[in-house]
Amino acid sequence: MDPRTSAQDVMRCDLCETAVVQMHCDTCLVNLCKTCVGEHFSTDLSKPHKIVDFKARKSTLIYPKCTSHDVETCEMYCTQCDIPVCNTCIASDQHLGHRFVKIIEVLSKRKEKIIKERTELKETIYQTYQGIASDAEKRLNLLQEEYENLLAVITKQEDIWHREITELVHQLKSRTHEMEKKQLETLQKHFDEIKQKISDIQDDINSIDDAFNSTNISEVFSFLSLMNKYRKLPKKIVFGVPKFSPNKIQEEQLYNFTPGVLEEDEYKFNMSKSESPETGFSPPVKQLLDEPETVTTIDTGYRVLYNVTCLSDEEIWTSGNDNVMNLYSINQGSLLKSVATKSGNGPEDIAVTKSGDLVYTDYYDRTVNIVKNEKIEEVIRLQNWRPSGVCITYNWDLLVTMYDDNNQSKVVRYCGSTEKQTIQSDEMSKPLFSFGTFDNCICENRNLDICVSDSGAKAVVVVNQAGKLRFRYTGHTPAPMNQPFNPRGITTDSQSHILTTDENNHCVHIIDKDGQFLRYIDCGLSSPYRLCIDTNDNLIVAQCNNRQVKKIKYLK
Structure with missing residues (x-):
């Protein structure tokens, strides 16, 4: 039986075809015995041969061949042309003045995108189809x-x-x-x-x-x-x-x-890792960390910072004391994009739709607007009311807090520009929300409760999907600064926790879905105003006076 072709025999050297394979050239993808290693080196001195143990083969990256120079491989990447390039390409006039980075850096980012897409397919789309x-x-x-x-x-x-x-x-x-x-x-x-x-x-x-x-x-x-x-x-x-x-x-x-x-x-399709209640899936149970950790802090440059909302786990929209809404990289701190409001007024509140479009309320213009493909479209125009807080529900509706000229307040649910529901009074016809407060924030919990931070009443007001009062949360004592509870921003996480900023006490309160206090988060916060949660349950807080956005890990 020919040992070179026998299915029962061990692998043989590609050069001598008789000795057992012991080594491997990761550069040429050739199997070698130890005796033939020197011969393999001498056959082509132009290549940087990497000889490894046969069991460790495929450990070396295979660089792409240059499309312009066949004999060369590409270890650099031209950011302007968005292509791999070899050393000859770099020296040519074709890429004169271009910026080059190591292809390994680009590879790392590409792999990050691939793993992110795989995660989205596995944890979101696959589960949704199930x-x-x-x-x-x-x-x-x-x-x-x-x-x-x-x-x-x-x-x-x-x-x-x-x-x-x-x-x-x-x-x-x-x-x-x-x-x-x-x-x-x-x-x-x-x-x-x-x-x-x-x-x-x-x-x-x-x-x-x-x-x-x-x-x-x-x-x-x-x-x-x-x-x-x-x-x-x-x-x-x-x-x-x-x-x-x-x-x-x-x-x-x-x-x-x-x-x-x-x-x-x-x-309905929800790309968040915290699946829509419509799919019937429950997210993994997470516990509160013993000590919350600050992941990163970025400076936004506003004179006064008000709003923050997540576009993704890496990008956040912000707004402050002017009419410009800025998109930042939360990890790098770099400014990615800026959008000015249509009217020139500062946005009262901002939110991001499931499809990634930015929504903002214009209190003085009495409108709710959406930014699509760099263009601003008016979604809602009010007559006798002014919009303030806004959020996107699991069913893609808009929830808007608003006030009239007599300082009455209410919550209205919209499907597009069509009004579907009004929440204003309890079963005894008493107002659910305080009068004369113009910055109430709003969010929807996973159980479809509607949560409002009523700063005028110094309370978090929570009603069910039908608008019936479930509870009011008026703070917890002792407070970190021993000051009266002053809720501003409000959001919820995958565990149905309700989180609200307390500007007076420089902290965030975490309560459960039934209004029971769980803990404070301070992490050196200064006048926290608005906040949001990314898909990994990281807390993003906008600090009013020092203009900083802080990313905090509080769940394990």
Whole structure:
């Protein structure tokens, strides 16, 4: 048996083809015995051969070949041209004056994007599709059950009718079975398509793993984003079972039969790691750290800083005492973008939609506006009221706190520009919110409670989704500075904790979803004003007087 081709034999040296492989050239991807190492070096002296133990092969990165100079590899990256370049390229006039960085730095950032996309696919999109599949399966079973109930009613009615209408009963059953079959087939097909999508997502996750773990830089650079084909969620199939109501036999019609329908509705898609309540998934349970930790602090340059909201885990929108809203890198502290309000007034509050668009309220202009593709669109214009706080709900609605010229206050829910709900008074017709307060902030908790920081009442007011008062939180003693509770900003996290800034006591209060005090966070805060939570449950706090934004880790 030829030892070079025997499936039972160990691997042999690629040069002598007889000795057992002991070494490996990561540069040329050649297997070698120790005797042939020197010969391999001498065959091509132009390359920096890296010889490693065979078990440690593939430990060296494979740099991409230069597209302009075939014999050279690219260890640098041209930031202007956005391509890998070799040393000859750098010296050429083609890249004169361009900025170059090591390709390893670009590789690291590209891998960060890949792992972030993999995480999003695995932890958000995959889970969302699983929820949709579960929902479709429930609808499928419910449809069968409803048809079984319908057929039972029809069968019972058959005993009442006489033999002369037996044929009509058979016809009615036939129509019902046909509709049931058609709708079941449609729902089954819908369910099968969703399951196939889930399988595709898993395959793509595996592909991402392969790309991420690859040592071949070209494979990493050639990786194409897979997100767009999954962002548009499948239609929700809403079925309608035929309506059946029997008539008396002497009446002209023996029965009324309204055919059932199949309709499509939209699933809501939430890209946050803290899944939407609609999907029915609960986030992992996290505990409070014994001591919160400051992760980073950045200076925003405002004379007075008011608002902060997260665009992503790395980018935050801010606004202060002027009409400019700035986008910062929270980790680098660098200014990425600036947007001025349409009216020239300073924004009262800011928020970010699920699709990444910036929303801001203009108190003096009486408008709520959205920034899309660098353009500002007016969403809501009020007549006798002025908007203040704003937030985006899990169902993509807008919640807005507002005040009229008589200092009355209320919360209004909007779908687009359409008013859906007004929350102003309790069951005894008493105002839920204080008069004369113009900076109430608002957020929605995971249990769909609506939480308002009412600074005029020195309280956090929490109502349920229907607008019924659940509780008021008026602070906890002893306070860090022994000052009266003065809530400003408000937000919630994946654990349904409610967090509110206390400007007077230079801290943040954490309470549970039922209003029980849990702890203070101070971390050297100075006049904390507004705050938000990123998808990793890091706390982002805007400090009013020192113009700084502080990122704090408080959950483990």
